[in-house]
Amino acid sequence: MHTFTLRLSPGDDLRLSLDRAFQARGASAAFVLQGIGSLSVAMLRYAGRDAAAELRGDFEILTLAGSLSAQGPHLHMSISDADGRVSGGHVTAGCIVRTTAEIVVALLPDERYTREHDAATGFAELVIRRT
Template identity: 50%
Template sequence: MKVVPLRLQPGDDLRQALETWMGEQEEQAGCVISAIGSLSVAKLRFAGAAAATTIHGELEIISLSGTLSADGAHLHIAFADSRGAVIGGHLCPGSLVRTTAELVIGLLPEWRFSRELDPATGYAELRITPRAPG
């Protein structure tokens, strides 16, 4: 595993920045190892919901986990509001960094992750394949 630290800036779209960054890497599989920081806007989809919910405020990232591939990401986030109430769900585009997002990403050079529509779930699900030696 290759480990890479990243820092995102205020106003960056957390999900979009990670997807763009992953698309620029030689490796074709990645995962979030660690993430802390804050959001001013969080867009997340709750379990079973069809649409995303938008939350505004001073939000502290408690946890971010998921997989990254050149053709998309699957990320779940938990964050606390200014009262300490924690909420979480599927991270959607439109979640904006407030002050910083400090991330540690693991790149997996021996694997290829891709997203393919799974008829059983109706979602683009993770496909894992060994990467041919280069």
């Protein structure tokens, strides 16, 4: 396992930036260990919903975790608003960094992640292969 830390700047798209950093390293499997920072826009898809909710304001990233594969990131995040209310869900494109985001990623060189249709869930689920 090899780790790297990514610092995002104001205006960066959190999900797209993570995906680009992963792709640039030529990796086939990685996991986001943790992320903190702030957002001005949060795009979260809540459990059982088809579309993401767009939240605008000053948000703190409390947790960020997920897997990175060639098919794209699968990320979950919890955030708090200016009054301390917490929301969380599946991260979609459009989460915009307000001041910074600091993210620690673990590259897994002995594994390859793909997302493939799972008949039991009806979704593209993580498939792990040893390399």
